[in-house]
Amino acid sequence: MATVRVEAFVDVTAERAWEAIADVGAVHERLLPGRVVAAEIDGDLRTLTMPGGARIRERIVAVDHELRRLAYSVIDGQALPLTYHHAAFQVVEGDGRTRIVWTTDLLPDALAPAVRARVERGILELKAVLEAAA
Numbered sequence: 001m002a003t004v005r006v007e008a009f010v011d012v013t014a015e016r017a018w019e020a021i022a023d024v025g026a027v028h029e030r031l032l033p034g035r036v037v038a039a040e041i042d043g044d045l046r047t048l049t050m051p052g053g054a055r056i057r058e059r060i061v062a063v064d065h066e067l068r069r070l071a072y073s074v075i076d077g078q079a080l081p082l083t084y085h086h087a088a089f090q091v092v093e094g095d096g097r098t099r100i101v102w103t104t105d106l107l108p109d110a111l112a113p114a115v116r117a118r119v120e121r122g123i124l125e126l127k128a129v130l131e132a133a134a
Helices: 014-022 024-030 109-133
Strands: 002-010 038-042 045-049 055-064 069-076 084-094 097-107
Touching: 002 109, 014 024, 014 084, 014 097, 014 109, 024 038, 024 045, 097 109
Parallel strands: none
Antiparallel strands: 002 097, 038 045, 045 055, 055 069, 069 084, 084 097
């Protein structure tokens, strides 16, 4: 199983970064506006609508406020032919800086470069949105 891990330092407090990430129903407003145009929550399922109308269903696995960790899994609608996907965001505070770590486990391994490219672009977009909102 391949693992993709990216991180970014953001110029916002850990509390503010976590508040936005933990707001799972507002990813289209607080984290990735433009990349995601709508989010619907039904229990532990989140459906994201992308520009152009594509929809991705995710299971929200955990929202841990103590650890500042959000785990989710794409279960339907992924553009890539993944057979397994599990990802987590973690907000880490230290040395006066806030670090966001985004880790994704996936199968098949051969798709890791494509997932890495998406996650690297996504974390930069997320960083820009969080800092602009501060």
